[in-house]
Amino acid sequence: MTQTVTVLGATGSIGTSTLDVIARHPDRYRLHAVTARSSRQALFELCRHHRPEVAVLDHAEDARWLAEALTRADVPTRVAHGEAALCEVAASAEIVMSAIVGAAALTPTLAAVRAGRRVLLANKEALVMSGALFMREVAESGAVLLPIDSEHNAIFQCLPHHHRGGLERCGVTRLLLTASGGPFRQWAPEQLAQVTPDQACAHPNWSMGRKISVDSATMMNKGLELIEACWLFDASPEQVEIVVHPQSVIHSMAAYVDGSVIAQLGNPDMRTPIGHGLAWPERIDTGVAPLDLFATGRLDFEAPDMARFPCLRLAREAMSTGGTAPAALNAANEVAVAAFLAERIPFMAIPTLVERVLARLEHGPADSLECILAMDRRAREVATAELERREQNG
Template sequence: MQTYISSLPPRRPAAAPRSLSLLGSTGSIGTQALEVVRAHPDRLRVAALAAGRNAELLAQQAAEFRPSLLCVMDKETADRLRPLLPGGYAPDILTGEEGCVEAARLEDADMVLSSIVGAAGLRPTHAAVAAGKMVALANKESLVLAGHLVREMCAETGATILPVDSEHNALFQAAAFEEARALRRLVLTASGGPFRHKEASFLENVTPKQALNHPNWSMGAKISIDSATLMNKGLEVIEACHLFGVDMDRVGVVVHPQSIVHSLAEFVDGSMLAHMGAPDMRVAIAHCLCFPERVGTGVEPVDLAKLGGLTFEEPRWDDFPCLRLAREAYAASRSHPIVLNAANEVAVELFLAGRLPFLGIPGLIDSCLAAHDGRAAEDLESILDLDREARQRARELARAGEAA
């Protein structure tokens, strides 16, 4: 298969732990990544931590792992952070997007974990790839917005991307080293979210609290809502196309409510390879951070006899149209997924604020895609410009809907 895996990282002796720059260290992925680091100090050390505005948690992380560089969202957060740090420990503290970019290309970092939520993770991911880093990618939006650009830069710099998303990590483990001609199809599994069996009429009055209550995974607010609408799976389909170099018609989706089979690779001989395990992100995180070695994670294997059975079903395409909208956006042009993602991020923000109904999320996205003129966005700045314009358009359309 054609992937971003340009070469295998060398096996490292215990005396030379891999140094990490963790972008989004106070989020769900970041905190779990630090659990892996904590369990394997002989293999991993922290060179930089970048977070948003959670100065208190970042200070605790910094005190434990003592990175040379910290980054926060703004000066106000930096001012709150400094007095929280232990005496005698004086790391460099940077702020804003530029600070995060510096953390991404830090010379002392062997690997960058990109786990900033949303399109905000694109520029730091781009910087890490431009610097030729190994990138453990948990920011799918980087590929949704700029997959072609990231691929080209990986080829130029020798950067390596390892997928942290559980579905893509599963496919990487199952199929990345198979011959491309042997692969028939990639199949992403979806839990179906909290409303898998709810009637369409129920979806009209869904509250944020209900949508945030995922049955299997513990995730941040944004990805939890995306899982409830199935947009998360739509973005993952686009990510898989870029990551593994396959066309959209070779990426399928099946609902698997137990979340034990994380994805499957289907081959021309009729066989399928599935990656199975408990729904715990530490497995995929550790696989990437310590690749190509496997290490203990503290996650217990699944007791198949106790589980009893695994079931699979078709997605409800009509009741959860975000999955269809994502596929249509990818097929339309390179720039349509940029608009799709921007509109979705705005829609989720408005839904969580109580200003947009649950079914208004796909409605707003559909309206934004219909208004897009299809103009190209080929380089980083034009991609980010279109992202900003699409967000403004989404907010304008939402305000117009509120006024009506």
């Protein structure tokens, strides 16, 4: 029996990898919908190749263009636009891949959760912004939430399936979240001041979009993952340890009270966790090459340099503060990264800007979607004002 799949953020690297795995198993999966913000040409190519039932773009003008292009190409995909359509396709498929980058993923992902779907979570920001609310909705709806980030998927595979209710209940003492260290792991602080956007986006192991690549270079990516791990696995920040592992072969580990450490290994290819989430609790072929341990040769580990990567400290502090602080952290970081990519600020100004924004805001409970989105907007306003003040002061 085939299952229907919606891919939110279909034109990004996670989205295209998901479509690759789905295409390998036409007997198991049928593509219900694909979405993109504004990449209409890329979405047209995906529709022509994969022929989903529905395609959704953000804006009416892009949707009109896509509908006309698909009609000319004799592709029967229906085209819609806007957030209501995004939420509709998220709620109407049996499996939903949430691969939209940034805060924009929160509302459609929650729509899928509330509909009780199997939600494959590749977006970090939904949990970072609204962890308590999000996990409460999962529990109440009966949705199946499966992490797709390679690190969280690895931890999920290393834990017993009855891990809900705290790590202590299943004998786990620590979660070991691995990090490649990004392209600047061994750079001197004075070198970091000169980093260009292209250098920051040249990741040594993974192929990712520009925003996530910069987050990896600042290690904010790992800070966001720490927050995400706390919510996914009911862990405290103190129970999550970050381990720099340059080869990206061990994707993460769980340490147990008896001294055991269980690790998940594999080549750095996102089709492995995607296939795991699509087929769980079964396993399917994903097209990923087998891991050659002899070619790998060695596995190295080191502690992260907190002075070189202040974003790690900021993320831990935001999680410890709780409430709306992680939402503010995420929003300020999105503004800062966009400014760096536009060459408005230098690389090391990213954590400085985020810290300034967090210091200027008062954080309350994150008990409704409205207050979370209000904090997201407020943090962006403050970050934008800080940017303008910085530029005026030269």
